[in-house]
Amino acid sequence: MSTHTARRAGATAGHDRDRGTEPGRTEFRRAMGLLPTGVAVVTVGSGEQTEAVTVGSVVSVSLDPALVLVSLGSTGRLVEAIDRAGGFAVNVLTTEQSDLSACFASHDRPHGRGAEERLGGVAGASGHVLLRDAVLSMECRTEHRYPGGDHVLFLGRVDELHTAEAAGSPLVHHRGAYTTLKDPC
Structure with a gap:
């Protein structure tokens, strides 16, 4: 049986921080890296208007109505694009699409037609x-927009749902690296 030592956020071996002290940005990022997450590319628009970014923060919020939440950096191009468009698409990547994840996670990621071509996708009904070849794509209409520290949270109503018939394994990010799910059988 394994044991865990409980520590307050920010506590270091042998030194506890004062009560109420928040963890630093680097410490919090490292801690959250312990939580495995699916990897998706959020897209807005098509053609010259295409914007896209990699995210690891997609949450199923409600089944009726179908709602998802995505978290985007507040200074990114996508926030303005979603505000203008009134919606977005979430594309859950497969293990074979880790190159797309890396490309659209970079600060100098393509946009416009270059992004559309790099993604190799097609415009949906939205x-x-x-x-x-995404495991899952969801076309969403923005229901609400919330401030969240240095991020903006978008609650989207899923209007269209697309699943791949022969979908590969979903891409997972854990401890700063890509990994895969183990088959339980």
């Missing part, structure tokens, strides 16, 4: 790029 007008947002959908990746052909």
